[in-house]
Amino acid sequence: MAPFTFSLIPFVVLSLSWAITVESTVVPAIFVFGDSLADVGNNNYLNVPISSKSNYPHNGIDFPGQVPTGRFSNGFNTIDYIAMKLGFKESPPPYLSIKNVTETLRRGVNFASAGSGILQTTGNGTLDMATQLKYFAKTKHELTELLGAKVVDDCLAIALFYFVTANNDMFAYYSATGAANSTENARFISNLVDEFLGHLKMIYNLGARKFAITGTFPLGCAPYLRNLNPTGGCIDALNQLSEQFNAVAEPRIKQLSCQLAGFKYSYYNSITATAKISAVPHKYGFKELTSACCGAGRFNGEAQCTSNATYCSNRNQYMFWDWFHPTQSLYYLTAKFQLDGSVKLVTPINLKQLVVQS
Template structure:
């Protein structure tokens, strides 16, 4: 893999971010969108969804060892980001709320993320059944929250409230997986350009609903997931899949810059998940990981040939693994990611980090 050399002092700087107490930034509410990296139980409310994690050993390190629908042994990045902004953990999923609880939760935040979803409406779906909530529909759900706020506060106050709230987005990986394995005749450049245009339209939708502070999490090196390494005879990363993920980052960066120049008051922070993850893979011991290739829970080569289940192999030293299952990070890795997004240097999160985003005017 062609990798940028990261100076040793930057590795140490990032390690210090993990250890030092961080001054807490605040936001009136946080709204979370995306896929399984941020899902805190949405898909548990979709009876036809195959992308679910509401069974053990998922959640083994969550309070009371309770599986919650998170694709993790415990908390995920959405939870740790919320904690850094003063919340107990991620706000609850939209689908878990009734009319009464939704009204109350609208003032502190809601999580709309759905495992297996993507930017494209077709990603993660079948022709006959609803398996996931795509990003576009998540935005429609948010519009319901906005209506509640307007009714309760008035249009002007709701506009100000939303302009100070944080909007976290983690999506796009499943779209790239779908394209890669479809063996489509559409060129890489054309697909990524189209995906970027779709992303931009969704962001415009949120902007038109009042969002102004965007914490966007880019696409990680998908070819380094255990489920993809198993296809490499050396257990290395799949370069072609990584190339797609890496190529999308500057496209997304350009979209955010363009929108910020057109929409008054818009601020954004873009987490470079690709560089963040590669940095950990290249320096695992710096971050207390002893296995950056295998899944903690799974079966077969690298535990990457079967989904996590009660019948799967389960590692004992979960904090020493980068990956929990075929695709998803462990709680320890999610905490590291959140800390990096919150207070990391420009190499990993730019033009400002998430804590600076909260303080931006």
């Protein structure tokens, strides 16, 4: 695939201060919040089931050095590609790996935790969204003590805050209820969005101004879910929940942006993007849209990708790496859509436009 034509020079740290010798459009740091679609290794440090970890083969088979880092991918994930296209050598490190707060100065921090959600009841033992925000507040406090409030606040005002979440909340709700009651479904979605908006307000009050938000995916089409469906088709009820979340969340975030001075955002519609790819998969290099590359059983969706699982050789032609997660190829395409996409995919502006706004 052709590289993006967008690049920024990463800032450097001199004498424990942000000395920025770069273009005025720079993003000095990226702070990442969310679930397994953005986790780069936080769950390696947690006492969670193996299904919430990926620091073992065959994960990372296409990562430099073929290292299983804790990413749920055969290689890089979306935030890796976004970081690199914004001029960073690599994406922010997992928060739980950091031994010294000064390590956060060069790239930012990744707080994402596989299995987590917006709700504290989602993903027992993982870093739920409230915990991720608590760790961010702690990081800001430590940096402020080192550098002073003005330096830190000025950085946060132009930093990128990246969110991908709610997927596990909806999967947990569907697993518990079957999403059979439309009234209860609407109430659940409304409450979930309310909780998410509360998190966004909290981090806004801590200094964030530029928000990149990934909408929920068509969860019912993951190989694990297809495997559960006797017809082999997608689970429509779960996809409808995803559609409802996006339909409610984006207008509410738009409303929030009108209420909070300086709040700017880019909302990526994953369902629209997936439909765009599925309509002409060959255009994007995909041949297999339903089965996972690595796993076992029907659609390779009956078991997760472990060192004992079989895996495909033509990984760049698969949309799914394992029973739930994309391949590196789809992560790359997601990053490209988020950075370059039109208003049909990314509203009201894409990431390129977001990062250059003052």
